[in-house]
Amino acid sequence: MSAAKVFRTELCDILGIDYPIFLAGMGGLAGEGHAAQPALVAAVSSTGGMGVLGATGLPLEELRAEIREIKRLTSKPFGVDVLLPDEIAMSPPPNMSLSELKKKFIPQQYITFVEKLSAEYEIPLTETKLDFAFSEEHSKKQIEVMLDEGVPLYCSGLGIPDWVVPMAHEGGMKVLGLAGNVRAALRHKKAGVDFIVAQGHEAGGHTGRVGTFALLPQVVDAVSPTPVLAAGGIADGRGIVAALALGAAGVWVGTAFLFASEANVTEVHRKMMIEATEEDTRISRVWTGKTLRQLKNPIQEAFDKSGMPPLPMPVQILLMIDLIYSLAEAKRHDLLCAPTGQIVGMLKEIKPAKRIMEEMVESAVEILNETLPSKVTIRT
Numbered sequence: 481m482s483a484a485k486v487f488r489t490e491l492c493d494i495l496g497i498d499y500p501i502f503l504a505g506m507g508g509l510a511g512e513g514h515a516a517q518p519a520l521v522a523a524v525s526s527t528g529g530m531g532v533l534g535a536t537g538l539p540l541e542e543l544r545a546e547i548r549e550i551k552r553l554t555s556k557p558f559g560v561d562v563l564l565p566d567e568i569a570m571s572p573p574p575n576m577s578l579s580e581l582k583k584k585f586i587p588q589q590y591i592t593f594v595e596k597l598s599a600e601y602e603i604p605l606t607e608t609k610l611d612f613a614f615s616e617e618h619s620k621k622q623i624e625v626m627l628d629e630g631v632p633l634y635c636s637g638l639g640i641p642d643w644v645v646p647m648a649h650e651g652g653m654k655v656l657g658l659a660g661n662v663r664a665a666l667r668h669k670k671a672g673v674d675f676i677v678a679q680g681h682e683a684g685g686h687t688g689r690v691g692t693f694a695l696l697p698q699v700v701d702a703v704s705p706t707p708v709l710a711a712g713g714i715a716d717g718r719g720i721v722a723a724l725a726l727g728a729a730g731v732w733v734g735t736a737f738l739f740a741s742e743a744n745v746t747e748v749h750r751k752m753m754i755e756a757t758e759e760d761t762r763i764s765r766v767w768t769g770k771t772l773r774q775l776k777n778p779i780q781e782a783f784d785k786s787g788m789p790p791l792p793m794p795v796q797i798l799l800m801i802d803l804i805y806s807l808a809e810a811k812r813h814d815l816l817c818a819p820t821g822q823i824v825g826m827l828k829e830i831k832p833a834k835r836i837m838e839e840m841v842e843s844a845v846e847i848l849n850e851t852l853p854s855k856v857t858i859r860t
């Protein structure tokens with residue numbers, strides 16, 4: 481960091497970082513790979529924050545290779561995020577092909593819906609040749625890879641199954657869980673996680689129903705003394721200082737880092753994000769079965785209008801997976817899922833992650849040292 485500002489909270493001491501700013505573990509902009517890729521993770525960690533790899537859906541060998549790539553790029557601490565639903569709605573029998581899985585788990589009207597989309601947009605469906613990465617067995621193997629590679633922090637974007645925390649702690653890995661309401665935060669606390677992210681409704685990606693301003697102090701009070709990070713709508717020093725005032729020990733930032741030059745985002749989505757206003761995102765369950773905030777697009781509108789209830793996760797992903805990869809192959813990124821938060825309307829410029837970090841720290845320090853003291857008069 482250019483102007484070596486000191487801006488620390490308790491989190492920095494626990495994790496050995498300089499600034500309480502985390503890069504959110506952002507997984508796939510479906511069909512485009514994962515947004516928080518090794519180069520971005522390493523850039524945030526090297527600048528004194530906590531980079532977190534968005535590793536959801538990565539096959540085991542790729543997960544290991546990406547962890548090694550981060551370690552090659554930086555000697556600083558980092559984390560790995562994997563969505564780990566605590567209830568997995570299907571247990572795929574081993575060695576079943578994707579088409580057999582679809583026949584077994586997906587009702588015909590859903591298949592017809594996807595076929596109609598494929599015809600309407602003239603995107604022939606090719607069958608995806610992928611390991612379907614959602615099973616308890618696969619999740620356990622992912623955690624084993626992280627432990628084996630000495631990853632300092634594991635982050636869970638959805639649930640925390642009972643077995644995770646003891647296994648992680650035994651191997652010396654800290655655990656962070658995301659929560660969209662007080663109930664989920666209390667479950668994380670009961671499971672023994674080290675840090676909890678209170679993620680508000682305005683956040684990009686999977687999100688809950690309560691806004692950051694209302695959620696954060698309630699989670700902080702409920703789980704004290706567990707350190708809480710604030711997420712949802714934070715992109716500059718103003719958001720960071722507000723989060724600290726509401727009781728957070730740090731911030732978990734997604735959308736703002738999508739504007740980093742190191743983020744894995746297609747040019748189509750970059751342009752859409754730069755042009756988007758604060759009203760251009762919407763929540764839909766079409767891609768994963770769970771509520772996910774993303775830039776508006778016609779596929780999600782068609783599903784929402786169809787009136788069909790979403791299938792549980794991960795069956796809805798299984799339904800959409802061929803269309804997702806066929807759209808990516810056809811370069812129709814405009815029709816793909818682009819998880820993005822409401823703060824997007826404020827962000828207009830692509831810049832290196834280091835610069836984003838510097839601006840966040842410099843503006844937070846300025847607000848604390850100068851703006852607030854000049855604005856607020858306190859008399860005793």
Ligand SMILES: Cc1cc2nc3c(=O)[nH]c(=O)nc-3n(C[C@H](O)[C@H](O)[C@H](O)COP(=O)(O)O)c2cc1C
Binds near residue numbers: 509
């Ligand atoms: C492109 C994108 C992908 C995301 N993927 C994941 C993910 O794989 N796992 C996860 O825990 N959260 C994911 N999220 C949510 C973020 O972790 C984070 O909570 C959110 O971005 C914070 O709100 P903000 O976008 O307003 O900064 C994603 C968010 C975005 C924008």
